[in-house]
Amino acid sequence: MTNDSTRKVTMTRESEGVYVATNAAGDSLTFGQGEGMLSPVELMLAAIAGCSSIDLDAMTSRRVQPDRFNVTASADKATHDGGAILENIVVEWDLLFPEGADGDKARARVGAALKSSREKTCTVSRTVEAGVPVEFREV
The missing domain is CATH 3.30.300.20 (K homology (KH) domain)
Incomplete structure (x- = not known):
């Protein structure tokens, strides 16, 4: 098996149950628990x-x-x-x-x-x- 490259996402907490995932390019996605979120x-x-x-x-x-x-x-x-x-x-x-x-x-x-x-x-x-x-x- 070969390792082509590492993938990485960082996640920060916005509030209780609400998080933002951000990739190396700076693109982000808000998710979590609650209405309107995946x-x-x-x-x-x-x-x-x-x-x-x-x-x-x-x-x-x-x-x-x-x-x-x-x-x-x-x-x-x-x-x-x-x-x-x-x-x-x-x-x-x-x-x-x-x-x-x-x-x-x-x-x-x-x-x-x-x-x-x-x-x-x-x-x-x-x-x-x-x-x-x-x-x-x-x-």
């Missing part, structure tokens, strides 16, 4: 769906732009050994490409794009499936 679990589902969607979009939109590109990620929250975990993670794509030769070419790429994403290029879902350990450190 929870950390929802962000993880969005990351899984988003990672593969970027792969799929790149492989199909070079042929034609989709008329519809909607993705739903869902999971069941369960308790294992006294701790919370997600099970049955499912990502579903609702895609519509225009009629015609370019739309046919895009539709024909969907299966291969999703397979490539799952097996090679989607770091997020591959990491979840691999069960990579997470280390917590107090600094």
Whole structure:
């Protein structure tokens, strides 16, 4: 296994239950618990769906732009050994490409794009499936 580069996000607390994650480029996202915010679990589902969607979009939109590109990620929250975990993670794509030769070419790429994403290029879902350990450190 090779390490191509390190990814890093820093997080700051804005108020109780409200946090801001910032990447190295300075882009940020507010999340947390409460009305109008995505929870950390929802962000993880969005990351899984988003990672593969970027792969799929790149492989199909070079042929034609989709008329519809909607993705739903869902999971069941369960308790294992006294701790919370997600099970049955499912990502579903609702895609519509225009009629015609370019739309046919895009539709024909969907299966291969999703397979490539799952097996090679989607770091997020591959990491979840691999069960990579997470280390917590107090600094």
